[in-house]
Amino acid sequence: MRNQSNVWTIVRKEFARFFGDRSLLFTTVIMPGLLIYIVYLQMGENIGKSHQDDNEDTTTVYVDNLPESLRGDFDSIPFQLVTEGFNAVALIGDSLADKERSLIYVNFPPHFDSLITAYDPMGGEAAPNVKIYHNSNSDNSELAYQTVKLYLEDWENSRSNMFDINAESPDAEETFDMADKDDSLGEILGQLFPMLLMMLLFSGCMAVAPTAIAGEKERGTIATLLVTPMRRSELAIGKILSLSTFAMLSGLSSFLGIILSLPRMLKGDGVDIDIAIPYTTGDYLLILCVLISTVLVLVSCISILSALAKDVKSAGTMVLPLMLVVMFVGFTPMLGGDAPEALTAYLVPFYNSVQSMASIFSFDLKPAAVGITVAANIAYTAIAVFVLTRMFNSEKVMFGK
Amino acid sequence: MDEILRVEGISKTFTLSKKQQKIERTTLRKKVAVDNLSFTANRGEIFGLLGPNGAGKTTTLRILATLIKPDTGDAVLDGYSVVNEEEEVRSRIAFLTSELKLEDFFTPNYLFDFFARLHGVPEAEAAERKRTLFERFGIDKFAEVKVKNLSTGMKQKASIVISLAHNPDIIIFDEPTNGLDVLTARSVTDFLAEMRQQGKTIILSTHIFSLVEKLCDRVGIIIDGRMTHCDTLDAIRDGLSLEDRFFEIYKTVKGGEE
Numbered sequence: 251m252r253n254q255s256n257v258w259t260i261v262r263k264e265f266a267r268f269f270g271d272r273s274l275l276f277t278t279v280i281m282p283g284l285l286i287y288i289v290y291l292q293m294g295e296n297i298g299k300s301h302q303d304d305n306e307d308t309t310t311v312y313v314d315n316l317p318e319s320l321r322g323d324f325d326s327i328p329f330q331l332v333t334e335g336f337n338a339v340a341l342i343g344d345s346l347a348d349k350e351r352s353l354i355y356v357n358f359p360p361h362f363d364s365l366i367t368a369y370d371p372m373g374g375e376a377a378p379n380v381k382i383y384h385n386s387n388s389d390n391s392e393l394a395y396q397t398v399k400l401y402l403e404d405w406e407n408s409r410s411n412m413f414d415i416n417a418e419s420p421d422a423e424e425t426f427d428m429a430d431k432d433d434s435l436g437e438i439l440g441q442l443f444p445m446l447l448m449m450l451l452f453s454g455c456m457a458v459a460p461t462a463i464a465g466e467k468e469r470g471t472i473a474t475l476l477v478t479p480m481r482r483s484e485l486a487i488g489k490i491l492s493l494s495t496f497a498m499l500s501g502l503s504s505f506l507g508i509i510l511s512l513p514r515m516l517k518g519d520g521v522d523i524d525i526a527i528p529y530t531t532g533d534y535l536l537i538l539c540v541l542i543s544t545v546l547v548l549v550s551c552i553s554i555l556s557a558l559a560k561d562v563k564s565a566g567t568m569v570l571p572l573m574l575v576v577m578f579v580g581f582t583p584m585l586g587g588d589a590p591e592a593l594t595a596y597l598v599p600f601y602n603s604v605q606s607m608a609s610i611f612s613f614d615l616k617p618a619a620v621g622i623t624v625a626a627n628i629a630y631t632a633i634a635v636f637v638l639t640r641m642f643n644s645e646k647v648m649f650g651k
Numbered sequence: 652m653d654e655i656l657r658v659e660g661i662s663k664t665f666t667l668s669k670k671q672q673k674i675e676r677t678t679l680r681k682k683v684a685v686d687n688l689s690f691t692a693n694r695g696e697i698f699g700l701l702g703p704n705g706a707g708k709t710t711t712l713r714i715l716a717t718l719i720k721p722d723t724g725d726a727v728l729d730g731y732s733v734v735n736e737e738e739e740v741r742s743r744i745a746f747l748t749s750e751l752k753l754e755d756f757f758t759p760n761y762l763f764d765f766f767a768r769l770h771g772v773p774e775a776e777a778a779e780r781k782r783t784l785f786e787r788f789g790i791d792k793f794a795e796v797k798v799k800n801l802s803t804g805m806k807q808k809a810s811i812v813i814s815l816a817h818n819p820d821i822i823i824f825d826e827p828t829n830g831l832d833v834l835t836a837r838s839v840t841d842f843l844a845e846m847r848q849q850g851k852t853i854i855l856s857t858h859i860f861s862l863v864e865k866l867c868d869r870v871g872i873i874i875d876g877r878m879t880h881c882d883t884l885d886a887i888r889d890g891l892s893l894e895d896r897f898f899e900i901y902k903t904v905k906g907g908e909e
Contacts, residue, residue: 259768267756470752477716477751478769479742645719 256480260488264462268496278457278496282450283503290511309352309390311398312336317362323401329394342383352390355383356398366409440612444604445580447505447541452576454500455548459493460565463556467648482642486553486635494549498542529611536610536620543627544603548576550634557641557648576600583608589616596622599630655821655852656692656715661685661724662876663710684710686876687724692854692869694820697847699867700856701897707876708856709748712825715854716746729820742770745814748825755799759790759809762798763816770817777816784812788838804835811842822846824855828862840866860894872897874904 269275310330324331341355358380359365365378380402384395466472475485552569559565579600583589589609596602602623609616641647663685667675675682685707692698700708713719715726717737725732731739753762760781767777785791788808793801801809814822827843828836843853843866857863863870864884870893871881879900880887888896 255771256769259765263757263765266761267754271756466754469755470750471754473718474751474753475769476718477741477744477746478766479738479771480769481738649719 256484257488261492264492278500279503283507286507287511309394313356315358349387354394357381436612440608441584444607448580450504451501454497455552458496459552460556460562464559464562464565468561483639486638494545498545540606543624546631547627597626652693655694658726660687661721688878690871690881695850696868697853697866699863699870702873706873745819745822753798758795760794767816822853
């Protein structure tokens with residue numbers, strides 16, 4: 251009973267400290283999410299804007315000898331079309347060399363229509379050649395080049411059409427790609443989200459744990475706690491529980507920032523995917539369990555390193571190698587391959603969290619693996635509480651100069 | 652006399668870092684901070700540990716406060732060993748030293764409640780004690796001001812009051828008047844005398860002779876980690892002023908070494 255109440259007293263103090271300090275609350279919880287949201291939104295808008303720029307009729311397509319059979323196609327291209335009254339030599343010589351100017355020059359051989367009608371592919375003669383002069387250093391020129399080339403290739407195909415592949419039938423929407431849409435989305439999210447979540451949680455832990463442990467040591471306030479009859483284990487548990495809550499809040503804030511800005515950003519990118527992410531409440535609960543257990547392990551590790559450090563600054567340096575490890579492990583789902591089958595793999599800290607999350611996000615849930623992950627993480631936290639308690643008891647660690 | 656503290660042959664050796672070796676101007680890796688120190692203190696008295704800087708006073712007090720453990724020996728405080736029964740010892744003492752700080756972010760009011768809770772003081776009792784102590788030290792005027800905005804004197808008063816939240820029988824005070832202005836220093840010495848009147852035992856360390864002469868019932872003189880003399884103030888003074896007597900002793904001890 252006394253144990254519980256002392257842990258509670260510590261947790262209450264840490265909460266009062268965290269939630270009472272507006273600037274701390276702002277920089278660790280509100281700012282990361284807000285920043286990500288604003289930056290991503292801005293990114294989406296910029297991408298959207300540059301697409302709009304491209305679509306404006308600023309690029310000019312100069313055409314010589316435009317054949318009648320292609321007139322209709324060229325009239326519909328999204329660029330300004332000029333078919334007469336220009337100097338082709340000057341175009342090729344100067345104007346095209348200037349990458350700031352958006353233009354291409356298309357040169358059809360004279361009497362193109364009759365040439366291609368008369369042309370025999372089996373005859374061994376060279377085929378009639380259409381020349382498209384462009385500047386690949388200019389985005390607009392390159393885009394116009396690709397567009398016109400595509401038009402011409404389509405036109406060429408349609409003239410000699412012998413059969414179609416996967417032609418869209420007018421009366422029924424037939425699907426030929428049998429891949430489950432959820433599956434491919436799941437695969438992308440399964441690669442991306444575990445890494446993202448690990449990094450966000452890590453930065454959340456970094457924002458709170460070193461100040462609360464190395465900082466208290468540096469300022470001499472932890473010594474004041476150590477002369478009270480409270481057990482060192484109570485202090486360790488109280489610290490880990492409250493710091494984990496703050497880290498979790500910080501991580502969730504960043505995550506919300508991403509989720510909320512993602513649809514706008516993708517829309518800006520011209521990608522039209524269904525953003526209704528198809529996970530069940532059960533999936534979300536499992537993810538939450540994995541996340542909470544992961545935060546506990548992360549906070550434990552950073553707390554132990556912070557207790558070893560003599561001040562906040564050196565705690566930051568000591569945590570760096572751990573950050574690299576967590577980052578690397580976060581990338582493992584991207585290195586290909588499915589989540590490991592062997593359940594013992596889920597005993598490896600961080601790796602187990604990343605793989606469990608990847609399996610949930612990619613609809614390949616292995617309940618036993620997730621169970622082992624959460625249990626192992628809680629066991630590691632218990633070990634860390636024991637280690638931290640020993641450290642709080644050690645005069646070398648707490649008072650060593 | 653009712654003995655409340657018995658220190659039996661405590662020793663403490665520190666390993667010096669390269670940097671500390673330079674500061675101490677020594678090539679030795681080990682420094683004996685406290686060397687087989689023994690003394691007793693009685694209930695209701697002010698016991699002063701007097702000695703120059705680096706004599707081992709603070710180390711001794713830190714051992715009594717259970718922040719560090721002696722390499723050998725033990726001290727028994729109110730029947731509890733500082734080596735084996737730390738939690739019992741901690742619940743009976745107040746330890747005041749410049750090393751122990753209050754968290755800047757909180758107010759004296761919050762911190763008093765916080766430490767009272769950690770000591771398991773019932774809420775009504777804590778509230779009553781807070782009212783009395785805050786009034787006695789004039790803390791009610793700045794009870795809701797964050798510690799970081801308090802002056803040194805206010806901080807010292809807040810530290811004293813908060814360390815008394817659990818009404819400890821023994822007050823261990825390292826250099827009580829160091830760094831304080833005359834007014835705060837005076838209120839601290841008045842407070843110590845008042846605590847003695849209330850029957851509390853005070854163990855303090857200092858290098859200020861006047862403080863010892865004014866306050867202490869019994870004195871232990873520490874030089875180089877050893878207790879050279881330990882007796883009542885009058886017996887130690889032996890008719891001289893404390894300062895003269897101290898240097899006499901110091902010369903004898905140091906002279907013997909040379």
